[in-house]
Every structure is written in structure tokens, then in C-alpha cells.
Amino acid sequence: MLPKGFMLGYSLAGFQSEMGISEEDRNSDWWAWVHDPVNIGTGIVSGDLPENGIGYWDLYERYHNLAVETGMDTARLGIEWSRIFPESTAGVKVTVDYDGHDLVSVDVDDRALEHLDRLANMRAVEHYRKIFSDVRERGMKLIINAYHWPIPIYLHDPIESRDSGLRNKRNGWLNHDTVVEFVKYAKYIAWKFEDLADMFSIMNEPMWSAVPGTSTPPRQGSPPGFPSPEGGLLAKKHEIEAIARAYDAMKEATGKPVGLIMANGDIQAFSDEDHEAAEVATHSERYSFVDPLRTGEMKWVEALSQADRSGRRVQGTGRILQISWTGSGVNYYSRSVVRKSGQGYRVLGGYGYSATAGMRSKGGREVSDSGWEVYPEGF
Numbered sequence: 001m002l003p004k005g006f007m008l009g010y011s012l013a014g015f016q017s018e019m020g021i022s023e024e025d026r027n028s029d030w031w032a033w034v035h036d037p038v039n040i041g042t043g044i045v046s047g048d049l050p051e052n053g054i055g056y057w058d059l060y061e062r063y064h065n066l067a068v069e070t071g072m073d074t075a076r077l078g079i080e081w082s083r084i085f086p087e088s089t090a091g092v093k094v095t096v097d098y099d100g101h102d103l104v105s106v107d108v109d110d111r112a113l114e115h116l117d118r119l120a121n122m123r124a125v126e127h128y129r130k131i132f133s134d135v136r137e138r139g140m141k142l143i144i145n146a147y148h149w150p151i152p153i154y155l156h157d158p159i160e161s162r163d164s165g166l167r168n169k170r171n172g173w174l175n176h177d178t179v180v181e182f183v184k185y186a187k188y189i190a191w192k193f194e195d196l197a198d199m200f201s202i203m204n205e206p207m208w209s210a211v212p213g214t215s216t217p218p219r220q221g222s223p224p225g226f227p228s229p230e231g232g233l234l235a236k237k238h239e240i241e242a243i244a245r246a247y248d249a250m251k252e253a254t255g256k257p258v259g260l261i262m263a264n265g266d267i268q269a270f271s272d273e274d275h276e277a278a279e280v281a282t283h284s285e286r287y288s289f290v291d292p293l294r295t296g297e298m299k300w301v302e303a304l305s306q307a308d309r310s311g312r313r314v315q316g317t318g319r320i321l322q323i324s325w326t327g328s329g330v331n332y333y334s335r336s337v338v339r340k341s342g343q344g345y346r347v348l349g350g351y352g353y354s355a356t357a358g359m360r361s362k363g364g365r366e367v368s369d370s371g372w373e374v375y376p377e378g379f
Contacts, residue, residue, distance in 0.1 A: 005143060009074030012056060012068055013204070019114040020055030023127075027035065027082040028150035028173065031303060033158045033223040046219045062133045068138055075135045076143040076261075078204065079193075081185050082152040083124040085116075089184055092116055097178055103176060103241045106183040109247050117189045125192060132196040146189045146203040146246070147182070149209040153356050155181060158213075158223030166214070168173065173210050173235035179242040186246035190253035199257040202246050203239075204333060207289050208263060210239040237301055240292050261288065261329035266378025270339045272313065277345035281338045284345075336362075336379040 015030050025031065027034065031050070039045045056063060067075065068344060092115045095107040108116075135142045156172030171180055190200055203209075212233035215220035215374070249256045264286055269278040292298040337351040347354055348363035352373050361373040368374060 001317075004050045006218070007074040007144045009072045009140070011076035011143075011145075011204075012078060014078045014080035014083070015050055015148070015150045016174050018057040019050045019052055021058040023057055024051050025080055025083050027086040027153050028069050028080070029153055029156040029158045030150040031066070031082075032153060033225075036159055038222070039225070040102055046221075051350065057127070061134055064134055064138055064140075064230075070141070072145065074141040076145055077131065077135070077305070078145040078148040079128055079189055080124075080150060081147060081182075082150060085152060085185060087122055088152075088154045088175070089181055090117060091117055092119070094180065094184060103179055103238075103245060106180055106245045106249060108184050108187045108252075112184065113188060113191055114267055116184060117192075120188070121135045128193070129196065131181065132193065135198060140189035141198045142196060143191065143201060144193055144197040144248075145204050146186050146208070147203040147209075149205075152181075153284075156223070156375070158225070158302055161224035161350075162226045166226055166228055172224070173238045173242075174231055175243075176238060178237050179245065183249050187253050189248035190250040190256075190258070194254040194256065197254070197256050199259065200249065200250060200254065200259050201259055201329065202243050204329075205263040206239050206260075207285070208342065210235040233301070237298065240289065240298070244293060246266075256287060259328045260293070261331060263331045263333070264284075265333060265352065265373065267337035268335055268337050270337050274345075277338050277340040281336065281345045281347075285336070332379045334339065334372045335375045347372060 015028065021027065033039060034045045034049060036277070037219045040047045064075075071177065092112050094109070094112050095105075097104040097106075132142055132144070138156070151172050153170075155170060155175075156168040157168065158172070160168040161171045161174075166174060175189075181244045186202060190197075209222070211232045214226060214228045214235060215225050247258055267282045267285060284351050288300050333353070334355075335352040336354070337348045338345040339348060348362075350356070352361075354360075355367040355371055355373040357363040357367055357369050357371040363373065363375075366374040
């Protein structure tokens with residue numbers, strides 16, 4: 001049924017799956033965000049807490065058994081940045097070059113890697129090695145993903161960011177410091193786990209960690225939950241720079257494939273009059289993120305002149321970003337149906353990601369428990 005060489009497997013995000021039995025990771029922005037009483041009380045987050053999770057950190061052998069028993073031969077597993085470096089790595093000296101507002105390079109040399117190794121939480125490093133080794137010992141392929149949204153709290157305090165209107169210093173992807181620290185971390189991961197990985201992913205669905213928390217209104221309960229279109233674009237630019245510079249750094253540490261995993265939904269026009277709106281939406285949701293890495297162009301940054309709420313201007317060409325990655329992934333879930341709205345577009349409720357759990361979609365289709373329309377042909 002499946003072609004030869006097809007890899008059938010599962011993927012896990014650390015914050016979403018590791019906790020539940022022992023060794024809670026309380027050092028990330030997402031931990032602070034989901035435990036915030038205001039967020040829980042207003043329904044921005046569900047109140048379902050990670051410490052009540054499925055306990056993969058402790059029960060990984062059981063889950064690996066289930067994977068093999070169901071015919072899987074591949075695992076894509078994430079590493080939590082805040083587990084590896086629960087304390088700041090800002091003191092690790094690296095060479096950083098800028099071209100105006102663009103981050104051109106981050107040189108993490110051998111001395112810096114050795115310094116990072118001294119700072120790393122070796123208990124976490126060795127435990128990840130046990131998990132990864134167990135995957136490999138079962139004859140399964142292993143894809144190691146370096147980032148699936150949480151940022152160490154010393155780089156992003158989402159409550160401070162929300163309450164200060166994004167003017168705080170620890171404001172995550174709004175700050176170039178986060179880019180530099182991520183590149184250090186990413187190269188360390190490639191260096192430390194090179195012997196166990198079949199391939200690496202730099203990030204999983206980066207678009208959904210950079211933008212939703214600053215959209216108007218903020219979407220999906222994501223931090224920092226403060227509406228700022230300019231802040232969202234700045235976070236998006238910095239995250240794209242982080243991917244490009246991390247790719248450069250990781251390829252210095254490993255000969256294994258290094259790629260990126262993106263979420264791509266099917267974007268459809270509601271009527272014949274909405275095709276232009278669908279093109280605008282497709283560029284905004286997909287190509288504005290991919291094209292800077294694929295071709296080196298970031299025209300949406302060139303066109304933006306107003307300052308963000310923290311007083312910095314979103315500038316830069318992005319032409320120094322182009323990379324030649326050796327693999328990419330696509331996560332597909334559903335579709336978005338859009339209509340024209342002024343010069344832009346609006347997403348219609350009742351379809352795709354905007355359906356309602358427990359009810360049929362406006363297209364007459366089943367809807368998942370998460371409220372997403374089941375639409376496989378959109379892939």
C-alpha cells in the first residue's frame with residue numbers, strides 16, 4: 001500500500017507530552033503562560049496543565065513499544081530548550097555580525113560549544129540520549145526537532161510582555177538576543193546528538209509561535225497575548241533570521257540533513273470574486289515565511305515603516321537569509337476559506353480551522369474534537 005522507503009511514524013512536542021510523572025520543566029514561557037490566573041480565568045488557556053500530561057519523559061519505552069507494534073518505523077521527537085539550558089547562556093561568547101537591522105552571521109566556535117556544554121543540564125542531556133537511543137535500538141529512524149514553541153523564561157516572560165505592552169526586555173522573538181541565543185542552542189543540539197539523529201529539524205511550525213500571540217485579536221491562546229501587528233512582523237522577521245542562522249550553525253556541526261517543518265493549510269476562495277483575496281492570504285500565511293529562506297527576499301519588511309510598540313522599527317531586506325536546506329516537512333490539518341475584506345482578506349467561520357467541535361462544518365463535513373474541519377483532499 002505504501003511505497004518503498006515511505007517513513008511511517010509519530011511526532012511529539014516536549015511541552016505537550018513529556019510531563020505528567022516526574023521532572024516538571026517550569027523554566028519556559030509556555031509554563032508561565034498556561035499557569036497564569038488571568039489567562040485561565042478569562043479562558044485564553046484551557047486550564048489543562050502540562051504536569052497532568054501523558055508522562056512521555058518517564059514512559060517513553062511503553063510508547064515506543066506501541067509505535068513498533070502498530071507498524072511505525074520513524075519518530076520525530078522534540079527537545080525542550082529550557083530543559084537543556086534552564087539558566088541563561090548569554091555569557092557564552094560568540095561572534096555576531098549585523099548588516100544594518102539584519103543578522104548576517106552568528107559564529108559559535110568550538111570554545112563556545114565547550115562553554116555551552118559546561119552550562120547545560122547534563123541530567124536532561126543524558127535523559128534525552130536514553131530516549132533517542134531507545135528509538136534507534138528498535139531499528140526506527142529518528143528526526144530530532146530543536147524547537148516546538150517554548151522559549152526559556154529568561155528570554156521571554158510572556159506575562160511581563162503582555163502587561164507592559166511588549167516594552168519589557170525579556171520579550172522573546174521581538175528581541176535579537178533571542179535569535180543569537182537560539183543559534184547557540186541549535187548548534188549545541190546538532191553537536192551533542194549528531195550520533196543519534198538521522199536528520200534534524202530546526203523548528204516545527206515556526207509561523208505559529210511568532211505571530212498568533214500578537215495578532216489582532218491574539219489567536220489560539222498563544223503568548224504574549226498582546227495585539228500588535230508591527231510586533232508580530234518583527235517577531236516573524238527575527239524567527240526567520242533564527243532559522244537561517246541556525247541552519248548555518250547546525251550544518252557546521254553535522255553532516256546529517258537539516259530542514260524545517262511548516263504548517264500548511266489549504267487556502268480557498270469562497271467565491272469567484274475572492275480569488276485575489278485567497279492569493280493574498282496564501283502569501284501572508286505561507287510564502288511570506290518560506291520565500292525569505294528559499295529566495296532571500298523579504299519585501300514585506302521593506303514596505304513596513306512604522307515603529308512597533310517597543311519603539312524599534314521593523315527594517316531590513318532579508319537578502320542575507322537564503323539557505324539550501326536538505327529537507328523540509330509539511331504538517332497538514334485542514335483548510336481556510338476566505339473572502340475579500342478591503343485590500344486584504346478575512347477567514348470565514350464554520351470552515352476549516354474555524355469550525356465548531358460537535359457540529360458539522362458549513363461545508364457539511366465532520367469536525368474534529370479540536371474544532372477543525374476534516375478536509376483531507378486539501379493536502
